[in-house]
Amino acid sequence: MRPGELIASDRGARPGVPADLARAWSVLGAVMDPEVPVVSVVDLGIVRALDWQGGHLHVVVTPTYSGCPATEVIERDIERALEGAGFAAPNLERRLAPAWTTDWISDEGRERLRAYGIAPPSGSTSKRALLGDAPEIRCPQCGSVHTEQLSEFGSTACKALHRCKDCREPFDYFKCI
Numbered sequence: 001m002r003p004g005e006l007i008a009s010d011r012g013a014r015p016g017v018p019a020d021l022a023r024a025w026s027v028l029g030a031v032m033d034p035e036v037p038v039v040s041v042v043d044l045g046i047v048r049a050l051d052w053q054g055g056h057l058h059v060v061v062t063p064t065y066s067g068c069p070a071t072e073v074i075e076r077d078i079e080r081a082l083e084g085a086g087f088a089a090p091n092l093e094r095r096l097a098p099a100w101t102t103d104w105i106s107d108e109g110r111e112r113l114r115a116y117g118i119a120p121p122s123g124s125t126s127k128r129a130l131l132g133d134a135p136e137i138r139c140p141q142c143g144s145v146h147t148e149q150l151s152e153f154g155s156t157a158c159k160a161l162h163r164c165k166d167c168r169e170p171f172d173y174f175k176c177i
Contacts, residue, residue, distance in 0.1 A: 016052030020087075024050050024057055027085045034073050035156050038116045041074060045104025048095060057082060057090040062100045064158055065177065102176050114140045119147075119162065119173040139164035140171050149173075 028050075029042045041047050041061075049060040059078060063071040075092050082090040102121035105113075110120035122135035137147050144166040151161040154172040163170045 014055050014088075016055075016057070020052065020057065021050050023085065024059075024082060024087060027081050027087075028059075028078060031074075031077050031081045034070050034077070036113065036116065036118065038112045039105075039109045041078060043106045043109030043112065045106065045109075046074070046100060047078070053091065057087045059090055059092050060095050061092055062095050062098075064100050066096055066099075068158075100177075102174065105174075113174060117141065117171055118159065119171055121174050121176045135176070137162060137173055139167060139169065141169045142167040 025042065028047050029040050031041045033039050033041060033044055044064070046062055046064060047059060048062050049058075051058050059082070061071075061075060061078065063074070071094070075094070079090055079092060105121065113120040117140050119137050119140050122137050136145050138145055139147055139162075142164060144164050146165040147162050148165060149160055149162050150170065153159075154161040158175055158177065159172040160175055161170060162173045
């Protein structure tokens with residue numbers, strides 16, 4: 001590096017304005033989860049915070065679980081979307097604490113899951129839920145509560161395989177975690 005040259009992390013640095021954060025949230029609202037392509041990373045609640053640091057957008061991402069195989073793909077998609085929208089060299093921080101919970105999925109995200117054929121999480125991740133009745137899991141096809149679990153594991157580790165006793169259709173249930 002020669003005197004007067006910018007280091008790579010300074011490329012594109014600029015002061016942020018309040019409208020930048022709103023625009024960044026909007027951009028991220030269009031970044032879909034690669035495993036469930038109808039729900040955005042914002043609706044899933046894995047984008048935890050946005051702020052402006054050192055002339056660059058700083059994005060805090062909490063994966064659905066620490067071993068999620070889609071984490072790097074999601075981070076790359078976030079970075080590409082932001083850079084494509086004019087946010088030069090966004091800084092992504094992977095934060096594991098507090099751990100992600102299905103409580104962070106937005107109401108719109110839950111409805112999108114249902115419309116896609118995945119039963120959204122039912123109940124709460126509260127420890128008190130462990131002592132109460134099992135949650136009522138509705139079939140995303142017909143709305144029946146007469147469902148049964150076929151397997152603790154579905155198409156991904158965060159889902160379980162269920163079947164509706166009324167319409168007989170199998171479906172994934174997004175587990176409460």
